[in-house]
Amino acid sequence: xxxxxxxxxxxxxxxxxxxxxxxxxxxxxxxxxxxxxxxxxxxxxxxxxxxxxxxxxxxxxxxxxxxxxxxxxxxxxxxxxxxxxxxxxxxxxxxxxxxxxxxxxxxxxxxxxxxxxxxxxxxxxxxxxxxxxxxxxxxxxxxxxxxxxxxxxxxxxxxxxxxxxxxxxxxxxxxxxxxxxxxxxxxxxxxxxxxxxxxxxxxxxxxxxxxxxxxxxxxxxxxxxxxxxxxxxxxxxxxxxxxxxxxxxxxxxxxxxxxxxxxxxxxxxxxxxxxxxxxxxxxxxxxxxxxxxxxxxxxxxxxxxxxxxxxxxxxxxxxxxxxxxxxxxxxxxxxxxxxxxxxxxxxxxxxxxxxxxxxxxxxxxxxxxxxxxxxxxxxxxxxxxxxxxxxxxxxxxxxxxxxxxxxxxxxxxxxxxxxxx
Ligand SMILES: *Cc1c(COP(=O)(O)O)cnc(C)c1O
Numbered sequence: 564x565x566x567x568x569x570x571x572x573x574x575x576x577x578x579x580x581x582x583x584x585x586x587x588x589x590x591x592x593x594x595x596x597x598x599x600x601x602x603x604x605x606x607x608x609x610x611x612x613x614x615x616x617x618x619x620x621x622x623x624x625x626x627x628x629x630x631x632x633x634x635x636x637x638x639x640x641x642x643x644x645x646x647x648x649x650x651x652x653x654x655x656x657x658x659x660x661x662x663x664x665x666x667x668x669x670x671x672x673x674x675x676x677x678x679x680x681x682x683x684x685x686x687x688x689x690x691x692x693x694x695x696x697x698x699x700x701x702x703x704x705x706x707x708x709x710x711x712x713x714x715x716x717x718x719x720x721x722x723x724x725x726x727x728x729x730x731x732x733x734x735x736x737x738x739x740x741x742x743x744x745x746x747x748x749x750x751x752x753x754x755x756x757x758x759x760x761x762x763x764x765x766x767x768x769x770x771x772x773x774x775x776x777x778x779x780x781x782x783x784x785x786x787x788x789x790x791x792x793x794x795x796x797x798x799x800x801x802x803x804x805x806x807x808x809x810x811x812x813x814x815x816x817x818x819x820x821x822x823x824x825x826x827x828x829x830x831x832x833x834x835x836x837x838x839x840x841x842x843x844x845x846x847x848x849x850x851x852x853x854x855x856x857x858x859x860x861x862x863x864x865x866x867x868x869x870x871x872x873x874x875x876x877x878x879x880x881x882x883x884x885x886x887x888x889x890x891x892x893x894x895x896x897x898x899x900x901x902x903x904x905x906x907x908x909x910x911x912x913x914x915x916x917x918x919x920x921x922x923x924x925x926x927x928x929x930x931x932x933x934x935x936x937x938x939x940x941x942x943x944x945x946x947x948x949x950x951x952x953x954x955x956x957x958x959x960x961x962x963x964x965x966x967x968x969x970x971x972x973x974x975x976x977x978x979x980x981x982x983x984x
Contacts, residue, residue: 572980579978584859584939585891587977588946589621591629592984593834593851598633601828604846605815608822611637611659611808613829615645620896620970621833621854622979624652629983630832631656637678639827643668646677659733659767661827662743669693678731678766682745687756694730694762732757733767733806738789739782740773747793754802767806768794772821775813776838783818813837816846835966839956852954854970855946856897856977860910862888863930863937872927873919878902880918885934887915889942892924896973897944902926904961910942911935912949945969 576584602610612630614623627638627649639659640646646658659678664671666689672679673693681687734753737744745753750768757765770790774780790809797803807823815826816837834852836842866886872878880886887910893899899921906917908928918929930936945953955966962969 581978588855588980590853593853594629595633598630602634605822609636609825611639611827612832613639615641616971620973643671650675673697682735729764731766736770738770738786768804769808772814778817856944858889858891858942860887860940861890878919885930887928892922894923909948909951
C-alpha cells in the first residue's frame with residue numbers, strides 16, 4: 564500500500580504534470596525493508612543491490628538510494644552508462660558493472676570510478692588503455708569538457724577521489740552457465756596480470772548461477788565446486804581477491820553456501836520471488852512487493868447484450884454490462900496477449916476481466932451488470948486494492964514468462980510515483 568490518499572495522489576500527479584491518469588507506483592520503504600531483510604539473512608556477507616535496467620523498471624536512482632538506506636554496500640549494473648547515471652545523481656558507493664564493458668565504454672568506467680568486470684585479454688587491454696589515458700588528467704583534476712562530461716554533477720564524483728588510484732577489477736569466471744566469464748583455466752593468467760599491474764586493483768572474483776532458482780538442482784553445487792577450485796588455483800599463486808561472490812536473489816536466499824563475501828540480489832530487492840515456485844520459501848515470503856501499476860477509469864458506459872469489444876471483436880457480452888475504459892495499453896508494457904490469457908484487473912476492490920484485445924494506449928474492462936464503476940475510479944493492474952492483489956508473477960504465469968520481464972517491460976511512458984511510509 565502506498566500510504567497516499569487518493570487526493571494526495573491526484574495532487575502529486577498534478578505537481579508532476581501528468582495529464583494521463585496511469586502510473587507506476589514504487590514503495591521505496593519496501594525496497595529499504597527488503598534490503599534490511601536480505602542483509603539479516605546473509606550476514607556477514609555484504610549486499611550488492613542490482614539496479615540494472617532502470618532498477619528492473621522501478622527507476623534506478625530512487626531504488627539505489629532506498630537500497631543504500633537499507634544497508635546495501637555495493638550497487639550492480641549491466642552497463643557503464645547505467646553506472647554513469649548513478650554517479651550523475653551523486654551516488655558514490657562502489658558500482659559493479661556486471662559484464663565486461665566494451666572497449667568504447669572503458670573510459671567511462673575509469674572516469675566514473677566504476678568497478679570493472681573483466682574476463683578477456685581484449686577487455687583487460689582496453690581497460691588498461693583507458694586507465695592510462697585518464698591518469699594524466701586525473702592529476703590535474705579533470706578532463707575538461709570533452710567527451711562524456713560529468714558536468715552538472717558538482718563535486719560529487721571527483722570528491723570520491725580515485726584520481727591516481729588503481730581501478731578496481733572483479734574477474735568473472737564461467738562455471739557452467741556459459742553466458743559470460745573466463746574459463747577456469749584462463750582466470751589464473753588474467754588474475755596474475757591484473758594483480759601485478761599498478762593501475763589496477765584485483766578486488767573480486769565472481770561467477771553467476773544458472774539454476775539457483777531451482778533449489779534442488781545439484782548443478783548449483785557443481786558450479787560452486789568449480790568456483791572454489793578457481794579460488795584455490797589463485798591461492799596457489801598467492802592471489803587472494805578479497806570479495807568472492809556468486810549469489811543472485813535465489814542463491815542468496817536459498818543457497819547459503821553461495822553467499823561468500825557478497826551477494827548480488829536483484830529481484831528480491833524489489834520484493835519479488837526469483838521464481839514462481841519460490842514465492843512461499845521461508846526467506847522469500849517476507850519480501851514486500853515495491854511496484855504497483857495503476858490507472859483511473861477514463862470512460863465508463865453500459866453496453867448491450869450481444870455486443871463485442873475492442874479490435875477483432877473477440878470479447879462478446881452475453882448480458883448488458885458496464886464496460887470501463889482504462890488509459891493504459893501495450894505501449895506502456897501491458898502485454899497485448901494479456902486478454903487472450905484471461906488477464907484481470909482490480910477495480911472497486913474486485914477482480915474484473917480484461918475485455919477484448921489490449922490496444923496500444925487503452926484497455927477495456929467488463930465491470931459486470933449494474934456496476935457503479937465510474938470515470939476517475941482507481942484501477943490496479945499490478946499491486947493491491949483492498950484485500951485483492953495481482954502480482955507480476957500472476958501475469959508472468961499467464962503469459963508464460965517471468966516476473967522480471969513484466970516489471971522491466973513497463974515502459975518509460977508511464978510516470979513513476981515514489982512513495983514511502
Ligand atoms: C541480473 C543479475 C543478478 C541479479 O539477479 P536476480 O535474479 O534479479 O537476483 C546478479 N548477478 C548478475 C551477474 C546478474 O546479471
